[in-house]
Amino acid sequence: MFVLNGDKRILLRTLVVTRWLQEAGTKNGICQENKKEDRTSSIPPTSLIPDCSLLFPGVGSGSIIIHDVEPIRYIWLAARSDTMGKGTVVMAYSGGLDTSICIPLLKERYDYDRVVTVAVNVGQGDEEIAVATKKGEKFADAHYTIDSRDRFVTEYLFPAIRANGSYEGYPMGTALARPLIAEEVVRVALREKARTVAHGCTGKGNDQLRFDFIFRIAGLEVVAPIRELNLTREWEIEYAKEHKIPVPVIKEKPWSIDENLWSRSIEGGRLEDPAYHPPDEIFGWTVPVEKAPDKPEQITLEFLKGIPIKMNGEAMSGRDLITKLNIVAGKHGIGRSDMIEDRILGLKARENYEHPAATVILAAHADLEQLTLTRQELAFKRIVDDKWSELAYMGLVHEPLFHDLNAFITESQQKVNGKVDLQLYKGCCRVLGRSSPEGIYSDDLVSFDSTTFDQCHATGVSAYYGIQARLVEERKKK
Ligand code: ARG
Numbered sequence: 001m002f003v004l005n006g007d008k009r010i011l012l013r014t015l016v017v018t019r020w021l022q023e024a025g026t027k028n029g030i031c032q033e034n035k036k037e038d039r040t041s042s043i044p045p046t047s048l049i050p051d052c053s054l055l056f057p058g059v060g061s062g063s064i065i066i067h068d069v070e071p072i073r074y075i076w077l078a079a080r081s082d083t084m085g086k087g088t089v090v091m092a093y094s095g096g097l098d099t100s101i102c103i104p105l106l107k108e109r110y111d112y113d114r115v116v117t118v119a120v121n122v123g124q125g126d127e128e129i130a131v132a133t134k135k136g137e138k139f140a141d142a143h144y145t146i147d148s149r150d151r152f153v154t155e156y157l158f159p160a161i162r163a164n165g166s167y168e169g170y171p172m173g174t175a176l177a178r179p180l181i182a183e184e185v186v187r188v189a190l191r192e193k194a195r196t197v198a199h200g201c202t203g204k205g206n207d208q209l210r211f212d213f214i215f216r217i218a219g220l221e222v223v224a225p226i227r228e229l230n231l232t233r234e235w236e237i238e239y240a241k242e243h244k245i246p247v248p249v250i251k252e253k254p255w256s257i258d259e260n261l262w263s264r265s266i267e268g269g270r271l272e273d274p275a276y277h278p279p280d281e282i283f284g285w286t287v288p289v290e291k292a293p294d295k296p297e298q299i300t301l302e303f304l305k306g307i308p309i310k311m312n313g314e315a316m317s318g319r320d321l322i323t324k325l326n327i328v329a330g331k332h333g334i335g336r337s338d339m340i341e342d343r344i345l346g347l348k349a350r351e352n353y354e355h356p357a358a359t360v361i362l363a364a365h366a367d368l369e370q371l372t373l374t375r376q377e378l379a380f381k382r383i384v385d386d387k388w389s390e391l392a393y394m395g396l397v398h399e400p401l402f403h404d405l406n407a408f409i410t411e412s413q414q415k416v417n418g419k420v421d422l423q424l425y426k427g428c429c430r431v432l433g434r435s436s437p438e439g440i441y442s443d444d445l446v447s448f449d450s451t452t453f454d455q456c457h458a459t460g461v462s463a464y465y466g467i468q469a470r471l472v473e474e475r476k477k478k
Contacts, residue, residue, distance in 0.1 A: 085112060089114070089198050091185070093119050095136070098200035101240050115198075116143070117132075117144070122180065150319055156176040164366050175206065185215070197220045208224060210394070254268070263354065264353065278338055300422070303364070303368055303418060322357045329357060329359065338352050339351055344393070367420055367434055368418050372415050381408075
C-alpha cells in the first residue's frame with residue numbers, strides 16, 4: 001500500500017496508477033479522498049499522460065503516471081494487494097549519504113524486493129572503497145565490490161591521453177569513470193537477472209546522464225530516487241537516522257568530493273560562490289606552491305604508441321605510473337584548476353580539481369605529438385581531440401562518432417613514441433627536452449650550421465608566397 005502523508009514526492013508516487021487500475025476503475029482497493037465525484041473521471045485522458053518511462057523510469061511499462069495535471073483533485077491510493085514486488089534492482093553505490101538512503105527508498109517507495117549494491121573501484125582510495133563495501137554488505141541484500149582500476153586505465157585513461165582529453169581545461173576524471181562504473185553495474189544486473197538499475201545522482205549534474213546513457217543502451221530501466229523524489233539534505237539525514245544509516249558529519253566535510261586515479265574534484269559548500277577563494281583545506285593531492293620544494297625535480301616519461309610506459313627508465317603499468325606521478329607532481333603543487341565549467345544541461349558550475357599526473361602526462365604527450373606528427377595531422381587532430389573530449393565529457397562513449405574518432409586517434413598514435421624530460425617545480429611542469437625515433441625532425445636540414453638545405457631554393461617559394469593577398473593589395477591601389 002502506498003502511504004499518503006501530504007508530502008509532494010509521495011503524492012507523485014501515489015499518483016502512479018497501474019493500467020489495470022484505470023481500466024478497473026474503483027475496484028481493488030482504490031480509495032478516494034476529498035471529493036465525491038465519479039472517481040474514474042479524475043484520471044486524465046491518455047493524451048495528458050506523459051511517457052512514464054522517461055518521467056518516472058522506475059514505474060515500469062504498463063504503468064501510467066498522472067503527473068502535473070492540475071488541479072489534482074483526487075489522491076489515489078493504489079492497493080497492491082494482488083500484485084507482487086518488482087524484483088531486484090541493482091544500484092551503483094558509493095557508500096555516501098545519497099546512495100545509502102536509496103537502499104531503503106528503493107524498497108519502501110519503489111517496491112523493489114531486493115536491492116543489490118555495486119561499488120566500483122576506480123582509484124577513489126582504499127578507505128572509501130572499504131566504507132562502501134562495509135555499508136553495502138550491511139544495508140543491501142547483496143553487495144559487489146569490483147576492482148576496475150586497471151580497466152579504467154587501459155580502456156578510459158589511455159584513450160584520453162591519446163586524445164589529449166580535456167574539456168574546458170579539465171582532464172575529465174569524473175566523466176571518464178562514469179561509463180565504466182555504469183558498465184560494471186550492468187554486468188551485475190545481468191548476473192542478478194535484474195531489469196532495473198539505479199543510481200543516486202541528482203537532476204542537476206552530469207553524472208545522471210552519463211549513467212543513464214549506459215544503462216539505457218543496455219536496455220535496462222533506470223530509477224534515480226534522488227532526482228525523482230526531489231529530497232532535501234535535511235530530509236535525507238532524518239530518513240537515514242530512521243534507518244540507522246550512519247550520517248557523515250557535515251561540518252567536518254562541507255565539500256562534495258569525487259576522486260579517482262585521474263582527478264580529484266571538489267565542489268559544493270562555499271565554493272558554489274564563484275568569487276570565493278578556495279581554502280587550502282579542500283586540496284588533498286597537491287601542496288600550495290609556497291610549500292612546494294625549492295629544488296626542481298626532473299623526470300622522464302617514455303611513450304609507446306601514445307601511451308606512457310616508463311617513468312625514469314622504469315617500466316611500469318599505467319596504474320602504477322599514474323599513482324606514482326600523482327604523488328611526485330602533487331608534491332610540487334602541480335595540477336590544480338579552479339574553473340567555471342559548462343555542464344551538459346547548460347548550468348555553469350564552479351569546480352576545483354587536482355590532477356597532478358594528468359597534467360604532466362598530457363603535457364608530455366602533446367609535446368611528443370608535436371615532434372612526431374605532421375602539421376596537417378596536428379591541425380586535424382586538434383579538431384578531433386576537441387570533439388572526442390566533448391563526447392567523453394557528455395558520457396556518449398557509444399556514440400558512433402566517438403568510435404570513429406577513436407579509430408583515427410589510434411591510427412595517429414602509431415608513431416607517437418619517444419621520451420620527454422620534464423621539470424617539476426613550484427606548480428609548473430615544463431618540458432626540458434624530447435626525443436623520438438619517429439621524430440619528423442632533421443637537425444641536418446634545420447641547423448644554422450648546415451648547408452644541406454639549399455637556401456637558394458627558398459627564393460622560388462618566396463617569389464610567389466602569399467600571392468593572393470598581394471594581388472588583392474595591388475587591385476586596391478588601382
Ligand atoms: N563537474 C565534473 C563532471 O561533471 C565533476 C563532478 C564531480 N562531482 C563531485 N561531487 N565532486 O565531470
